[in-house]
Amino acid sequence: MGSVVALAGQIGGAKLADGLRRLRGGQLTVIVNTGDDYETMGLAVSPDIDTMLYTLSGIADPQRGWEPVEETYSFFDMLKRLGGPDRIPLGDRSMAMQLLRAEGLRQERRLTEITLEFCHALGINDARVLPMSDDPVRTQFITEAGDVRYHEYFSDLQCEPVVKGFFYAGADRAGLSEEIINAMYAPDLEAVVICPTNPYHTIRPILEIEGMRELLKSRGVPIIAVTPIVGGNALRGSAGKIMRELGHEVSARSVALEYYQLIDGFVIDHEDEAQVEGIRASGFDVVAAPTFMRTMEDRANLAQAVLDFAATIRAGRAAEAAG
Amino acid sequence: MGSVVALAGQIGGAKLADGLRRLRGGQLTVIVNTGDDYETMGLAVSPDIDTMLYTLSGIADPQRGWEPVEETYSFFDMLKRLGGPDRIPLGDRSMAMQLLRAEGLRQERRLTEITLEFCHALGINDARVLPMSDDPVRTQFITEAGDVRYHEYFSDLQCEPVVKGFFYAGADRAGLSEEIINAMYAPDLEAVVICPTNPYHTIRPILEIEGMRELLKSRGVPIIAVTPIVGGNALRGSAGKIMRELGHEVSARSVALEYYQLIDGFVIDHEDEAQVEGIRASGFDVVAAPTFMRTMEDRANLAQAVLDFAATIRAGRAAEAAG
Known part of the structure; x- marks a missing residue:
């Protein structure tokens, strides 16, 4: 079994990363959004990062996954x-x-080093959690109430102002860490997984890091994204509202299009199975899977579906190359 | 009734300050040691400062007076x-x-301002708590294990190394705040009280602030110190051990001598009443009072004894001047 790199953030991302860890213990690297720091x-x-570390170490609160249990x-x-x-x-x-x-x-230590130490201290020995960069990137929500940060939009403004766009301050000057490059160049890398979470302010900042898209594409392993949208609703959070305000249809397909020219496969929920052909027509390979992750088993099941999908794509390519 | 300035620190100091506040509500200023910051x-x-604020606001833990209750x-x-x-x-x-x-x-705000805001927020409206200076002073314990700070000596070293002396780094460059000068020049000032606490690392740093001794003496009001030593034992803390190691007899008299040429009167415990004459012979006016402060009433009773003593000294001087 090969290694896997996941791009993640927020609770949905942490849950799928946890599922991948269960299947690929010791061979998982998670690259986490820090644009909301x-x-x-x-x-x-x-x-x-905090949500990811609490989730992977098993101390996340079951309801309020962004904080440790019994906070x-x-x-x-x-x-x-x-x-x-x-x-x-x-x-x-x-x-x-x-x-x-x-x-x-x-003390001018790198965020990557600090994060890996937290992993070790929390007993996360079978996954490496890496910040998307050691340089600061600050995602700004461009809203009708002005440009605000994530915590201001969610806590202070209660997600109320209409969102008109995003920018990722510092991303074009942010560097890729040696640890991220090493994970992407692991000889046994078999897939890159984009976890089910907000594409605009969780995954996009990662992709905006100078050189990140090229690095992800360069290895030629399947890049699979999982939808955070099921049946026209975001599983959690405000993705649906933001999609509408940006003028997009609230659907798995809209998420898939955010990853156009990057991903090789897209995972939608069984509930949206009717959309498979439509999304496939946009140029993606698509499968349906159970994307709700209520139990620990759900996390591993979704992870398995994603890795199986990647294996299928790899097998198809191999057959093509051989034919 | 006039105003009072108290010099204090640690739990004994906070308790007597609280007693003085009960008698002189609105007219008490407490100058607190910051050499252990x-x-x-x-x-x-x-x-x-923290101990003082928790004590005066009534939220200090009854056993662990340096922290708020239910910590x-x-x-x-x-x-x-x-x-x-x-x-x-x-x-x-x-x-x-x-x-x-x-x-x-x-944000370069003054420690005095910050402290007064805490007083206000905690509902301490009848006493002004002032740090001894807005400039940093760092008391060093010179020990056989090297030069250490208060928290290192007490927590890390468990008070074990033999103490050979102290120095008060920065005191000679530390300034007197306007608030301290104003308190000392209040027209109705009737006494300066040195609270019962360690003379070496709690009161001495205050006295070492450039100009502080002169300021305290300048108004000519009685300066009264209260012993932290009763019957050869420190009421709390390590004062006894340190006195022995510095080569002093562990007694109220040794404390009184630390304040030689500064104080006008010294308060010892009833238990040490036999020492009154001996200490008086060193040039101090001396009274005995109950110095243990177990209850809130004890605090006010000791405060009353101290203020009565100051009144007696003032009356004696007035009589002398008139005679």
């Missing part, structure tokens, strides 16, 4: 009492990574 | 799991002031 009161918050808010209660910033709740346990990360960055 | 992971820890340690548990610094426990609630203070200092 921000600093507050000397803390370095990396929402997608407490003693710090935040006192902070509010003292008149400190009270918009975004800071959990006591969550602050440990945020504070240690900030301390590491102040 | 330190930074860790971007947090600005001010142990003596939790979720952050610290996760920090240890992540391999972070694990010597000094960081409480979830306690971190709120430490983080906000650090944030304020990074």
Whole structure:
């Protein structure tokens, strides 16, 4: 069995990464969006890395997957009492990574190093979690209420303003880490998986890193994306709303088109099986699978479907080359 | 009733300050030691200010007076799991002031301003808590194990190394804040009280601030110190051990001599009443009072004894001047 590189962020991304880890223990590298990272009161918050690490280490809260289970808010209660910033709740346990990360960055350590140390400390020994870059990239939501960051849009603005577009400040100057290049050049690489999550502000920032698209394409292994949209609804989050506001149809097909000229295969939900032919007509290979991940088993099942799909594409290519 | 300035730090100091506040609500200024302040992971820890604020706002833990009641340690548990610094426990609630203070200092705000805002937020409206200076002073314990800071001596080294002396780095370049000068020049000032706490690393750093001794003496109001030593034992902490190691007798008299040429009166415990004459012979006016502060009433009673003593000294001087 070969190695796999996954592009991920948010809870859907973390869940599929967890499924892939279960099937490809020790051979999984996850490249995580850091475009939503921000600093507050000397803390370095990396929402997608934190969600990934809690999920892969098995300590994510089952309902609130972006924080560790049994999170407490003693710090935040006192902070509010003292008149400190009270918009975004800071959990006591969550602050440990945020504070240690900030301390590491102040000491000019690379985010990749810091993240790999967290993996090790949390007992994540069968997957490598890598930030998409060691350089800062800051995704901006261009909205009717002005340009805002992810945490401002979601927490302060409650996802209300109409989104007109995005830009990824710093992406064109951000470098690819040695660890990402090594993972992509692993001799046994068999697939690149784009996890089911928001294409605009979770996957796109990763793809915008200078040289990333070329690197992903360069190895010629199948690149498979999984839809975060089922039956016209985003499984979680605000992807549906944003798609509508950007003028797109809310559908798996719209997500697939975001990855046009990049992916080789697209996974939709069984519920949308009727769309298979339509999406295939856009130039993608398409399969349907159960994309809801309620249980741990669901995660592994979806991962298996994705890897099987990649194997089929590889086999087809091999047959073509042989024929 | 006039105003009072108290010099304080640690738990004994905070308790007497609280007693004075009860008697002189609105007319008390407490100057607090900041020589033990330190930074860790971007947090600005001010142990003596924190103890004072928790005590005066009534939220100090009854047993562990340096932290708020019902403190939790979720952050610290996760920090240890992540391999972070694990010597000094960081409480979830306690971190709120430490983080906000650090944030304020990074924004180049004065420690005095930040502290007064905390007072206000915590509902301490009848006492002004002022750091001894807005400039950093770093008390060093000169020990057989090298020069260490307070938190290292107490937490890391468990008070074990023999203490040979102290120095107060930065004190000679530290300035007196306008707020301290104003408090000392309040027209109704009636006494300066040196609270019962370690004379070497809690009161001495305050006195070492450039110009502080002169300022305290300049107004000519009685300066009264209260012993932290009763019957040859420090009421709390390591004062006794340090006194022995510095070659002093462990007694109230040794403390009084630390304040030689500064104080006008010295308060010892009733238990040490036999020493009154001996200490008086060193040139101090001396009274005995109950110095143990177990209850809130004890705090106010000791405060009353101190203020009565100051009144007696003022009356004696007035009589002398009139005679």
